[in-house]
Amino acid sequence: MRVAFRPALRRVTGTQLTRAACIGNFPARMSTAAAAQTVSSPANPASDELLDSERRQRSRQILQNAVAATAPRHDWTREEISAIFYQPLMELAYQAATVHRRFHNPSEVQLCTLMNIKTGGCTEDCSYCAQSTRYQKGTGLEAKRVETVESVLEAARIAKENGSTRFCMGAAWRDMRGRKNSLRNIKDMVAGVRAMGMESCVTLGMIDAEQAKELKEAGLTAYNHNVDTSREFYPSVISTRSYDERLKTLGHVRDAGINVCSGGILGLGETSEDRVGLLHTVSTLPSHPESFPVNALVPIKGTPLGDRPPIEFTSMLRTIAAARIIMPATIIRIAAGRKTMAEDQQAMCFMAGANAIFTGEKMLTTECNGWDEDAAMFGRWGLQPMKSFRKLGLRAGDVAAGQV
Numbered sequence: 177m178r179v180a181f182r183p184a185l186r187r188v189t190g191t192q193l194t195r196a197a198c199i200g201n202f203p204a205r206m207s208t209a210a211a212a213q214t215v216s217s218p219a220n221p222a223s224d225e226l227l228d229s230e231r232r233q234r235s236r237q238i239l240q241n242a243v244a245a246t247a248p249r250h251d252w253t254r255e256e257i258s259a260i261f262y263q264p265l266m267e268l269a270y271q272a273a274t275v276h277r278r279f280h281n282p283s284e285v286q287l288c289t290l291m292n293i294k295t296g297g298c299t300e301d302c303s304y305c306a307q308s309t310r311y312q313k314g315t316g317l318e319a320k321r322v323e324t325v326e327s328v329l330e331a332a333r334i335a336k337e338n339g340s341t342r343f344c345m346g347a348a349w350r351d352m353r354g355r356k357n358s359l360r361n362i363k364d365m366v367a368g369v370r371a372m373g374m375e376s377c378v379t380l381g382m383i384d385a386e387q388a389k390e391l392k393e394a395g396l397t398a399y400n401h402n403v404d405t406s407r408e409f410y411p412s413v414i415s416t417r418s419y420d421e422r423l424k425t426l427g428h429v430r431d432a433g434i435n436v437c438s439g440g441i442l443g444l445g446e447t448s449e450d451r452v453g454l455l456h457t458v459s460t461l462p463s464h465p466e467s468f469p470v471n472a473l474v475p476i477k478g479t480p481l482g483d484r485p486p487i488e489f490t491s492m493l494r495t496i497a498a499a500r501i502i503m504p505a506t507i508i509r510i511a512a513g514r515k516t517m518a519e520d521q522q523a524m525c526f527m528a529g530a531n532a533i534f535t536g537e538k539m540l541t542t543e544c545n546g547w548d549e550d551a552a553m554f555g556r557w558g559l560q561p562m563k564s565f566r567k568l569g570l571r572a573g574d575v576a577a578g579q580v
C-alpha cells in the first residue's frame with residue numbers, strides 16, 4: 177500500500193504531508209478520489225524513495241531526541257508531535273515505556289474516584305454529555321440539586337477506605353457565576369477531602385481568577401477542565417463555549433497555583449490529526465498539565481453522539497503512548513470508557529505510560545470498574561496503588577535534578 181500511494185503525498189495538505197511523511201501511512205482525511213488519482217500520478221520512484229527515507233530518518237531523530245530528554249519541554253511543533261504520534265505503534269509503545277520508567281515508578285497507578293456532586297441541568301451543549309438540558313428529552317436524565325457537604329465527604333471517606341488517593345467532584349455547570357453559596361460548600365468539601373489526606377480535584381465549568389484563588393485557599397489540589405479535542409474539531413462538538421474560553425479557565429487555574437487537569441475524549445468522530453492537535457494544545461501550555469485524562473467516548477442514547485461506534489483500542493494506546501513521550505512528567509489517566517477495555521488492553525496502556533485510573537461505583541453518569549475488580553487486576557499484574565501527592569509539584573528540571 178505504501179509504495180502505491182507514495183506519489184500522492186505531495187498533493188495533500190501540509191499537515192497531511194507531514195503526517196504521511198513520518199511513517200508513510202495513508203492520511204486520515206485523504207479522500208478515496210484523491211487516493212485513486214495518486215495511484216495513477218506520474219512519479220520518479222528513485223527521488224520518492226529518497227524523500228521518504230529522509231522523512232523517516234527525521235521522524236526517527238525527533239523520536240530519539242524526545243525519548244532522551246531529561247525534562248519536559250513546552251515548545252513542541254505540531255510536526256514534531258506528528259512525527260512521534262505516527263511512529264509504528266509497537267515502537268511508539270516501547271519508547272513510551274522507556275520514558276515512563278525514567279520519570280515514574282512503572283508499577284504505581286493512582287486510584288481516583290469521581291463523584292457527581294450536581295447532576296444534570298447543564299446549559300452547555302457538549303454533544304457527548306447526558307447532563308446537558310438540550311438532550312434531556314432523549315436521555316431522560318433528571319437534574320438534581322447539589323449534594324450536601326456531608327454526603328460528599330462520606331463518599332470520599334468510602335473512596336479512601338477502598339484505596340483511592342484522589343477524590344474528584346464534578347458539577348454540571350457552565351460556570352460559577354452567581355453560585356456563591358455553592359462555591360462556599362464546595363470549598364468545605366475540598367477542605368474536608370484534604371483533611372482526609374487525599375488529593376482533591378473539582379470540575380465546575382468555567383471559573384474566573386477570583387474563584388480559582390478561593391479554591392486554592394480552600395486547599396484544592398487540581399482543577400479539571402478538558403479541552404476535549406483539537407481546536408479545529410472542537411466546534412463540531414460544542415458550540416456554547418469556545419476553545420479559548422476553556423484555555424482561559426486553565427490560565428486562571430494555573431495562575432492561582434492549582435494543578436491543571438486537562439485532557440481529551442477519543443471517539444467523538446475526530447481524526448488522528450485532531451488527536452495530534454489535542455496533544456499539541458496541552459503540551460504547549462505554559463506548563464504541562466499535572467494530569468492528562470484520556471477518555472474513550474461512552475455513547476449515551478439521546479445525545480447527538482449516542483450512536484458513535486467505539487474508538488479502536490489502538491487509537492487509545494497510540495494517544496497514551498505519544499502523550500507519555502511528549503509530556504513525560506504528567507500523570508496520564510485512563511478515564512471514561514475503561515469499562516470497555518479488556519484487562520490486557522489496560523495493562524498495555526499502563527506499560528506505555530498510563531498511571532492513573534478512575535475507580536469506584538460510577539464515573540459521573542457512566543459505568544466504572546469497581547475497587548475490588550481493580551484490586552484484583554493490580555494483583556495479577558504486579559501493580560500497586562500510588563500514594564497521594566506522589567507526583568505533584570514536579571516541574572521541568574526536577575528529573576534532571578534527581579527529584580523523581
Ligand code: SF4
Binds near residue numbers: 299302
Ligand atoms: S460536559 Fe460538562 S459542560 Fe458539557 S454539558 Fe456536560 S456537564 Fe455541561
